[in-house]
Amino acid sequence: xxxxxxxxxxxxxVTISTFSSRLFLKPFPNTLTLGLFSRRLQPRKPxxxxxxxxxxxxxDIPATQTSESSVARPQWKASIDFKWIRDxxxxxxxxxxxxxxxxxxxxxxxxxxxxxxxxxxxxxxxxERNNVAKKMKGKLESSERERLVEEGKNLKESLVxxxxxxxxxxxxxxxxxxxxxxxxxxxxxxxxxxxxAIRKEVGCPREFNFPIKDHLQLGKDxxxxxxxxxxxxxxxxxxxxxxEAVLLEMALLNWTLSQVMKKGYTPLTTPEIVRSSIVEKCxxxxxxxxxxxxxxxxxxxxxxGTAEIPLGGIHxxxxxxxxxxxxxxxxxxxxxxxxxxxxxxATKGLYRVHQFSKAEMFVICRPEDSEFFHHELIQIEEDxxxxxxxxxxxxxMATADLGAPAYRKFDIEAWMPGFGRFGEISSASNCTDYQSxxxxxxxxxxxxxxxxxxxGKANLPATKFVHTLNATACAVPRMMVCLLENYQQExxxxxxxxxxxxxxxxxxxxxxxxx
Amino acid sequence: MKGKLESSERERLVEEGKNLKESLVxxxxxxxxxxxxxxxxxxxxxxxxxxxxxxxxxxxxAIRKEVGCPREFNFPIKDHLQLGKDxxxxxxxxxxxxxxxxxxxxxxEAVLLEMALLNWTLSQVMKKGYTPLTTPEIVRSSIVEKCxxxxxxxxxxxxxxxxxxxxxxGTAEIPLGGIHxxxxxxxxxxxxxxxxxxxxxxxxxxxxxxATKGLYRVHQFSKAEMFVICRPEDSEFFHHELIQIEEDxxxxxxxxxxxxxMATADLGAPAYRKFDIEAWMPGFGRFGEISSASNCTDYQSxxxxxxxxxxxxxxxxxxxGKANLPATKFVHTLNATACAVPRMMVCLLENYQQExxxxxxxxxxxxxxxxxxxxxxxxx
Numbered sequence: 077x078x079x080x081x082x083x084x085x086x087x088x089x090v091t092i093s094t095f096s097s098r099l100f101l102k103p104f105p106n107t108l109t110l111g112l113f114s115r116r117l118q119p120r121k122p123x124x125x126x127x128x129x130x131x132x133x134x135x136d137i138p139a140t141q142t143s144e145s146s147v148a149r150p151q152w153k154a155s156i157d158f159k160w161i162r163d164x165x166x167x168x169x170x171x172x173x174x175x176x177x178x179x180x181x182x183x184x185x186x187x188x189x190x191x192x193x194x195x196x197x198x199x200x201x202x203x204e205r206n207n208v209a210k211k212m213k214g215k216l217e218s219s220e221r222e223r224l225v226e227e228g229k230n231l232k233e234s235l236v237x238x239x240x241x242x243x244x245x246x247x248x249x250x251x252x253x254x255x256x257x258x259x260x261x262x263x264x265x266x267x268x269x270x271x272x273a274i275r276k277e278v279g280c281p282r283e284f285n286f287p288i289k290d291h292l293q294l295g296k297d298x299x300x301x302x303x304x305x306x307x308x309x310x311x312x313x314x315x316x317x318x319x320e321a322v323l324l325e326m327a328l329l330n331w332t333l334s335q336v337m338k339k340g341y342t343p344l345t346t347p348e349i350v351r352s353s354i355v356e357k358c359x360x361x362x363x364x365x366x367x368x369x370x371x372x373x374x375x376x377x378x379x380x381g382t383a384e385i386p387l388g389g390i391h392x393x394x395x396x397x398x399x400x401x402x403x404x405x406x407x408x409x410x411x412x413x414x415x416x417x418x419x420x421x422a423t424k425g426l427y428r429v430h431q432f433s434k435a436e437m438f439v440i441c442r443p444e445d446s447e448f449f450h451h452e453l454i455q456i457e458e459d460x461x462x463x464x465x466x467x468x469x470x471x472x473m474a475t476a477d478l479g480a481p482a483y484r485k486f487d488i489e490a491w492m493p494g495f496g497r498f499g500e501i502s503s504a505s506n507c508t509d510y511q512s513x514x515x516x517x518x519x520x521x522x523x524x525x526x527x528x529x530x531x532g533k534a535n536l537p538a539t540k541f542v543h544t545l546n547a548t549a550c551a552v553p554r555m556m557v558c559l560l561e562n563y564q565q566e567x568x569x570x571x572x573x574x575x576x577x578x579x580x581x582x583x584x585x586x587x588x589x590x591x
Numbered sequence: 592m593k594g595k596l597e598s599s600e601r602e603r604l605v606e607e608g609k610n611l612k613e614s615l616v617x618x619x620x621x622x623x624x625x626x627x628x629x630x631x632x633x634x635x636x637x638x639x640x641x642x643x644x645x646x647x648x649x650x651x652x653a654i655r656k657e658v659g660c661p662r663e664f665n666f667p668i669k670d671h672l673q674l675g676k677d678x679x680x681x682x683x684x685x686x687x688x689x690x691x692x693x694x695x696x697x698x699x700e701a702v703l704l705e706m707a708l709l710n711w712t713l714s715q716v717m718k719k720g721y722t723p724l725t726t727p728e729i730v731r732s733s734i735v736e737k738c739x740x741x742x743x744x745x746x747x748x749x750x751x752x753x754x755x756x757x758x759x760x761g762t763a764e765i766p767l768g769g770i771h772x773x774x775x776x777x778x779x780x781x782x783x784x785x786x787x788x789x790x791x792x793x794x795x796x797x798x799x800x801x802a803t804k805g806l807y808r809v810h811q812f813s814k815a816e817m818f819v820i821c822r823p824e825d826s827e828f829f830h831h832e833l834i835q836i837e838e839d840x841x842x843x844x845x846x847x848x849x850x851x852x853m854a855t856a857d858l859g860a861p862a863y864r865k866f867d868i869e870a871w872m873p874g875f876g877r878f879g880e881i882s883s884a885s886n887c888t889d890y891q892s893x894x895x896x897x898x899x900x901x902x903x904x905x906x907x908x909x910x911x912g913k914a915n916l917p918a919t920k921f922v923h924t925l926n927a928t929a930c931a932v933p934r935m936m937v938c939l940l941e942n943y944q945q946e947x948x949x950x951x952x953x954x955x956x957x958x959x960x961x962x963x964x965x966x967x968x969x970x971x
Contacts, residue, residue, distance in 0.1 A: 302770070306727050309734055309769035310757070314727040316770065322723035322788070326713070330706060334961065343702040347686050347694040348790065348811055349750075354689055370729075372759075373751040377690070389689035390682070390696065408702070410728065410790050431728055581714065 151353050154514040155541070156253045158188045171259055174266045174475035179256040187249040194245055198238050205231040258510040260475055261484035271474035272487075276458065279467035281491050286566040290494025291557045292425040295321070297568055298586055300560075301426070313415060313423070313430045320586040324559070324572070325433060325552050327579035329408060332435045332460060332550040339456060341406040341437060346386035348409055352378045354389045357514035359481035359507070366417035379412035384546040387438040392515040395539050398522040402441035402449065406549060409434060426553035427492075427499060435549040440517065443509065446483075446543035450506040453547035454486045457502050460549065464573045466558055467491040469498065481510040490554075494561040501554040504547035512541040638890040640855055641864035651854035652867075656838065659847035661871050666946040670874025671937045672805040675701070677948055678966055680940075681806070693795060693803070693810045700966040704939070704952070705813060705932050707959035709788060712815045712840060712930040719836060721786040721817060726766035728789055732758045734769045737894035739861035739887070746797035759792035764926040767818040772895040775919050778902040782821035782829065786929060789814060806933035807872075807879060815929040820897065823889065826863075826923035830886040833927035834866045837882050840929065844953045846938055847871040849878065861890040870934075874941040881934045884927035892921040 161168055162185060172179050208228045212221065265271040295301030300321035306314040317325060333343055352362040355369060355378050362369040362378050370379040380386060387407055396403070411434050418428055437456065439449045454470060461468050468490040478485050482505040489498035512518070518539040563571040570586040577584055592604050645651045675681030680701035686694035697705060713723055732742040735749060735758050742749040742758050750759040760766060767787055776783070791814050798808055817836065819829045834850060841848050848870040858865050862885040869878035892898070898919040943951040950966040957964055 305770045306766075308772065309766050310727040310730045314729065316727070316766070317725040319722060322713075322725055325725065326706075326710060330710070333702075333706070342699060345697040345702055345705065345813075347690040347696070349694065349792070350690045371753040373753045379752075386686075386689050386696070390685045392688065412729065433725075 152357060152514070153250050154254050154357075155516070156250070156256075156513065158184075158249070158253065161185075161253070161256065162188060167259070168256065171475075172257065174260065175257050175478060175480075176268075176476045177255070177257045177480065180252055181256065184249065184253045184256065187245060187252065191242070191245045191249050194238065194242050198235065198242055201231055201235050201238065205235065254514075255480075257478070257480040258483050258508060260478065261506070264472060264478070264484055265474040267474045268476040269474065272477060273472040273474075274469050275454075275472050275486065276470040278458065278462055278469075279465070279491075281467055281493065282562055284493070288493055288561070288564060289568075290425070291492075291560040292494075294494075294560045294564055294568075294570060295425070297588060298570065299589055300586070303425070311430075313428060315426070315429060319589075320580075320583065321556065323580045323583065324556065324576070324586075327572075327576040328550055328552055328555055329433060329435055330579045331576055333406060333408070335460060335463075336406045336435070336437060336456060336549055339404075339452070341404045344383075344387070344405050344407040346380070346383050346407050346409045348380050348386075348412070349377050350380055350386055350389065352376050354392070354515075355380075355385055357392070358385050358388045358511055359479060359514070360385070368413045368416065370412050370414055380409060381413045382411050382546075383407040383409040383434065383436040384438060387436065387546070388511050388515050388517075388544060391440060391517050394517060396440070396517070396519040396542065398442065398519050401519055401542065402439055402445060404449075405438045407436050407438065409436070424495070426557050427495070429553055433552040437547045437549050439545040440512075440542050441545070442519065443540065443543050446506050446508055446545060449545050450484060450486070450504065453504045453545060454488075457488055457504060457547060457549065461488060461490065461501070463575050464555075464559070466501075466562065468501070479505070481505065481507040483508040483510070490558045492557055492561055494557070499554065499557065501551060501558065502548035504545070506543070506545050508543045509541040511544045515544075517542050517544070634894075635860070637858070637860040638863050638888060640858065641886070644852060644858070644864055645854040647854045648856045649854065652857060653852040653854075654849050655834075655852050655866065656850040658838065658842050658849075659845070659871075661847055661873065662942055664873070668873055668941070668944060669948075670805070671872075671940040672874075674874075674940045674944055674948075674950060675805070677968060678950065679969055680966070683805070691810075693808065695806070695809060699969075700960075700963065701936065703960045703963065704936065704956070704966075707952075707956040708930055708932055708935055709813065709815055710959045711956055713786060713788070715840060715843075716786045716815070716817060716836060716929055719784075719832070721784045724763075724767070724785050724787040726760070726763050726787050726789045728760050728766075728792070729757050730760055730766055730769065732756050734772070734895075735760075735765055737772070738765050738768045738891055739859065739894070740765070748793045748796065750792050750794055760789060761793045762791050762926075763787040763789040763814065763816040764818060767816065767926070768891055768895050768897075768924060771820060771897050774897060776820070776897070776899040776922065778822065778899050781899060781922065782819055782825060784829075785818045787816050787818065789816070804875070806937050807875070809933055813932040817927045817929050819925040820892075820922050821925070822899065823920065823923050826886050826888060826925060829925050830864060830866070830884065833884045833925060834868075837868055837884060837927060837929065841868060841870065841881070843955050844935075844939070846881075846942065848881070859885070861885065861887040863888040863890070870938045872937055872941055874937070879934065879937065881931060881938065882928035884925070886923070886925050888923045889921040891924045895924075897922050897924070 161181075165181060165185060169181050172181055205228060208224055208231060212224050212228070216224070265273050289297070292301070292303075298320070300318055302316040302318060303314075306316055337343060349372065352369075352371065353376070355362045360369060360381065361367055362371060368381050372378065386409070387405055391403070410431060412431050415423070415428055415430060437453055439453065441449050458470060468488050471487045471489065473482075473485040473487055485503060485505045487500055487504075488502045490501045492499045519542050520539050521537045523537070559573065560570055563573065565571060568588045572580060572584055572586065592601065592608070596604070645653045669677070672681070672683075678700070680698055682696040682698060683694075686696055717723060729752065732749075732751065733756070735742045740749060740761065741747055742751060748761050752758065766789070767785055771783070790811060792811050795803070795808055795810060817833055819826075819833065821829050838850060848868050851867045851869060853862075853865040853867055865883060865885045867880050867884075868882045870881045872879045899922050900919050901917045903917070939953065940950055943953065945951065948968045952960060952964055952966065
């Protein structure tokens with residue numbers, strides 16, 4: 077009887093391997109169209125574009141691999157709630173469809189089932205091995221002992237194989253599951269770009285009674301921006317700011333900082349070189365064809381595209397006290413983006429550049445508070461841009477325009493008369509627990525649980541994942557486009573909005589320079 | 592061969608012509624290779640040196656000026672790392688996880704202090720006629736080389752970007768030098784005087800030992816850099832203007848420092864003369880470099896191709912170049928640190944600490960920090 081069992085045990089790994097490699101061979105839909113897809117988003121490419129992390133699962137997997145060499149051991153694992161996914165699979169599937177995500181839910185569910193079964197099998201074999209070991213402690217006939225020794229050896233070998241398979245299966249499961257995007261807030265419109273809803277509109281387009289210039293022309297005429305020298309020194313989409321534009325950048329950042337600090341945000345400056353694993357954990361894609369991320373030669377480091385990344389990293393792999401929450405930061409950094417794949421009219425001048433200064437807000441809070449803070453963040457942004465006299469609209473971005481991490485995303489688009497259209501100047505995302513599950517940011521609730529089992533350390537409530545949110549307080553080049561184009565005057569000068577003047581030594585006007 | 596020739600003569604000439612042509616091709620190739628080799632070795636010849644520069648190593652550098660004296664403390668002092676921790680200003684630990692060693696986050700008043708330092712420095716230097724700029728921080732590696740730095744090589748200070756010929760700048764001097772490269776400027780446009788802000792990135796490969804603690808040696812920092820392009824006869828004047836600006840800035844901040852005329856073995860290849868300022872850092876118990884002002888004469892301009900055309904036509908001698916235009920000459924370039932934020936922060940935190948653990952903000956910076964006079968320990 078035990079021999080029969082052994083044969084069954086021996087048979088199982090073969091089936092699993094074949095099965096998982098079969099899954100592996102299952103063509104991942106839209107592999108080739110992923111690039112096209114991200115390009116389709118380009119015309120209104122949000123400031124904070126994330127390549128769908130689905131591509132992580134898709135692009136790395138060669139079609140003909142067996143399970144042995146299929147997935148490189150990941151450097152890190154997201155804490156994914158597989159059980160929840162399985163119990164809510166209809167909702168997850170609808171969400172994936174609405175977001176045009178490439179995540180393969182069927183693969184995840186199948187792998188999960190297989191994993192559970194394999195785990196049971198491993199546990200069963202372990203139990204058997206323990207039984208054998210127990211039996212061997214008693215008094216036995218030598219033939220019986222020999223048989224048990226043999227049985228023990230076989231069990232051990234099978235176990236080793238099964239445990240290896242289990243590890244591989246878990247890695248595969250992790251790999252495909254990590255590309256499942258965040259769930260979506262029920263109020264988010266379903267659809268593509270055109271489905272985004274306008275939440276608020278402030279101001280109206282200024283009427284000009286003279287022919288207006290775009291920011292590039294103003295930048296040349298007022299000796300504020302130099303793209304030509306930068307093209308020689310660095311390449312296209314780089315620039316020098318000169319004269320009052322430098323003062324304007326500093327005034328924008330200083331003023332923004334002082335306004336946001338009043339709301340209880342802690343100022344920070346951050347590293348701009350980070351390990352690539354941090355970039356991934358935040359939901360971005362350091363490698364891959366159309367990556368937005370610059371990598372450093374000879375290291376595992378990258379340049380950040382937004383301070384959101386080093387901000388997410390501050391508290392990674394930590395357990396915070398509930399009393400420490402919320403943590404609210406406003407961080408300055410330079411940001412670097414390859415803008416690979418970005419083409420068309422939406423690349424002119426300061427609108428799309430490789431390097432820029434940005435002030436970013438970041439909130440870490442309890443799950444029940446994230447909706448509140450999402451509204452706080454968008455309110456802060458709207459107040460800032462209203463104070464500067466901009467005409468803008470706040471959009472509730474539709475499902476197909478959400479990055480994988482965002483549960484809900486509000487973008488603000490401001491009127492840019494030189495372009496004759498609205499352009500994105502900020503984005504505020506509620507990422508709920510998507511990033512925290514990858515970054516490993518938890519908190520321990522203060523109140524002990526009244527009912528239910530107490531897990532974890534004796535008498536301490538179980539830790540939970542925090543929610544994270546991020547929002548642009550000031551993206552300098554986009555703001556500069558708005559200010560230069562909206563505040564230009566017939567004589568070629570540009571008016572400085574009142575709130576910024578004290579931060580620029582009182583300058584009220586950028587005047588044409590005598591030549 | 593254009594004349595009338597007998598056919599045997601013509602054949603001989605054709606043969607001779609062919610041989611000459613082949614020899615020429617070979618020789619011309621050799622000439623190109625030789626020129627390349629010559630260029631290659633010659634480019635490593637360092638700039639000449641100002642006659643007043645002391646000859647020798649570190650210990651031979653001469654002290655040009657000393658300002659202030661070390662503050663006397665009647666309580667046990669902390670170094671900037673300790674102050675940074677106690678006042679919740681600097682976080683190296685999180686940065687080590689996120690990025691690696693020698694990276695850091697600034698927090699709270701330290702952020703305001705960095706901005707105040709840069710804002711105040713800008714306003715002071717602009718008064719002297721310097722044009723403010725911000726620069727790209729990613730540049731082509733050829734620009735880095737033309738400025739006299741070494742992008743490749745074992746102990747390079749330079750980070751390179753994967754899959755491109757681009758690097759991160761270690762100082763704004765590089766994109767500043769690049770602005771006017773391969774140009775001919777009018778004499779009337781000179782001098783060009785810039786003050787540029789940028790973040791700077793350095794691998795600090797090969798830097799070891801005690802001089803690496805905390806903010807003293809980091810991979811990324813903010814810096815305000817002055818850059819001058821002028822006529823050769825004016826570079827000595829501007830070298831003194833630059834060092835005077837630096838000394839005025841640091842005196843205003845109440846620092847104790849000495850200005851050194853760096854000895855020959857301590858000059859980088861581009862520098863004709865180099866003045867370093869070292870400020871007293873009580874937490875380290877020694878002086879540490881906070882700025883450097885170099886006169887590179889025509890070393891960088893010969894590589895970057897920055898020339899100017901003198902206004903006055905030459906009275907005597909042959910007129911070269913375009914008809915009636917004087918020949919172009921190479922400009923001289925100079926660069927000087929107006930404010931290297933982390934080193935300044937070390938000085939300010941360590942020198943202005945008080946017994947109760949707070950840090951006084953020097954007066955000139957207060958208006959640029961919303962009037963804050965003191966960084967106080969936070970309640971916990």
